[in-house]
Amino acid sequence: MRGNEGERRLSAAELGERLGERxxxxxxxxxFCRPCWATRRTLTEVAGMVEGVAHVEIDAEARLGLVRELNVMKTPTVLVLDATGRIVRRASGQPRRADVIAALGEAV
Incomplete structure (x- = not known):
């Protein structure tokens, strides 16, 4: 997972769901993205393990403006936000559970 995304923050309004507390x-x-299914499972599992962490899934085809703004080139793409919505990490492709947990360490 890459870090150092700058100061870009995403709001609950942009995501269509509430941010996690942490x-x-x-x-x-x-x-039709098969790796997206496994990614959903992994992120849901990790969010369930760590209190105050939310998982939000966005349909890239339905949100092309946000996809373009954030330079999402393929699915799945995962962003890790801190409690204020600041992007602290991003990864393209199916992440490993250990990598997601490590990236969360920077956000909480």
Whole structure:
């Protein structure tokens, strides 16, 4: 997972769901993306393990403006946000559970 995304913050209004109290895992997916299914499972599991962490899945095809703004080139793409919505990490492709947990360590 890459870090150092700068000061870009995502709000609950942009995501369409509330931010987690401690961190938010944002997943950009598309309908026929098989790795997105496994990513959803992994992120849901990690969010369930860590108190105050939310998982938000965004349909990339339905949110093209946000996809372009954030330079999402493929699905799945995962963003890790801190409690204020600041992007602290991002990764493209199916992440490993250990990598997600490590990235959360920077956000909380």
């Amino acid at each position: 961190a938010t895992l944002v997943q950009f997916s598309s309908a």
